[in-house]
Amino acid sequence: MISFENAYKKVLDHSQNYGNEAVSLNNATGRVLAENIVADRDFPPYDRSTKDGIAINFKAFEKGQVEYSIQGTLAAGAPQSKLNDSYDCLEIMTGAVLPENTDTVIMYEHIAIKDGKATVIKPPILGQNIHYQGGDEKKGAVVLHKNRKITAAEVGVLASVGKSEVLVKKLPKITLISTGNELVDVHETPLPHQIRKSNMHTLTSALKEEGILPSSLHLLDEKHKIEQSLEIALKENDVLLLSGGVSKGKYDFIPDALQALGVQKVFHRVLQRPGKPFWFGVHKELGTVVFSFPGNPASTFANYTIYFKDWFNKTLGLPIPKIDVILKEDINIGGDLTRFIRAEAGIKNGKLYAKIIHGNGSGDLTSLVKSNGFIKLAPKTTPYKAGDLVPFIAARSIL
């Protein structure tokens, strides 16, 4: 058995690069940018008015002029115009190009208009209400760096630089595989000795949040059948996520089957709870990465969150989140296992605290919905104390 830290490092060391693909802008949300995005022109591309009002030449005001004849009106979308007489003004709308021979915009609320003349009520400051050309970004500047997750704000920037197609990181092709004769489908009524499959649905839902639509497969505990199906799945996928069949039972065929099919074991069994019998390996020729999680629903979910998500982030070039929380209560874990304890993190007085959610061990799925992640406690013979700072692995948004 290896330590958690060692296992975690080995998993991250096997992060992959699946290359890039172009997607249309409207399909880019949630994907990871694979190219630097450069401003194709200055931002903004011209000196623009930020208010509806009048554009003046400030020198006229400095010389004591408060009443200006209105030369005309400028709408956004009209080409640049010119103020012919420095002692007149032009009405200007928000977003319109500042006319030549003007340098200051006064909003309507600060003037009074009567008989084609505008009278200043509130004295302006030179250059007010103008968003200058290149004030946000100069043409050629990198406005978005690659390895960034595309959200609504990035989509807006991509649209404004004319990117109707965007280069993003390719996502791995994933199949989820559940194992076990005791499992029946969700729509079925289980017999007293059966249970409904939940792991595949949990993982499908988790992967959907990452923009991946996985395939899924169920294997009965039959050695030959397992090998046959795994052989095909290994060839057709980049990643396999399995649940069950990896501990010491008489029907736990998965580790042997994977190795017989050429998947190189990186490790099996980790000094952690839950999720101890985790098996991880890579098929060197095919490049398929195999996460074979213990079947207990809470163990599958914990190991998906702890290992797969960080592997996935690293694979896509995204940062791996690191959060520390303050323990709300004492807890004694002892022993030699790294513990991942379900907890509810929340902010109080600007600080992030974690309340432990007491559950019934790895088989207890219901306590997962009461938590928003796991506190990670390294093996320690003395108790952790309320007030201690410990790492937190978020399984959902914590705010």
Ligand SMILES: Nc1nc2c(c(=O)[nH]1)N[C@H]1C(S)=C(S)[C@@H](COP(=O)(O)OP(=O)(O)OC[C@H]3O[C@@H](n4cnc5c(N)ncnc54)[C@H](O)[C@@H]3O)O[C@H]1N2
């Ligand atoms: N002698 C030992 N026995 C066990 C050990 C051990 O070290 N020595 N480890 C225990 C730990 S810890 C875990 S975790 C489990 C993991 O067992 P497996 O990975 O072999 O999983 P299964 O036996 O197939 O299933 C365990 C449990 O989870 C239920 N299950 C499985 N798949 C699903 C699914 N898709 N949806 C819902 N529930 C599922 C299954 O019915 C079992 O109840 O081993 C311990 N034993």
Ligand code: MOO
């Ligand atoms: O390692 Mo198991 O996941 O504790 O029940």
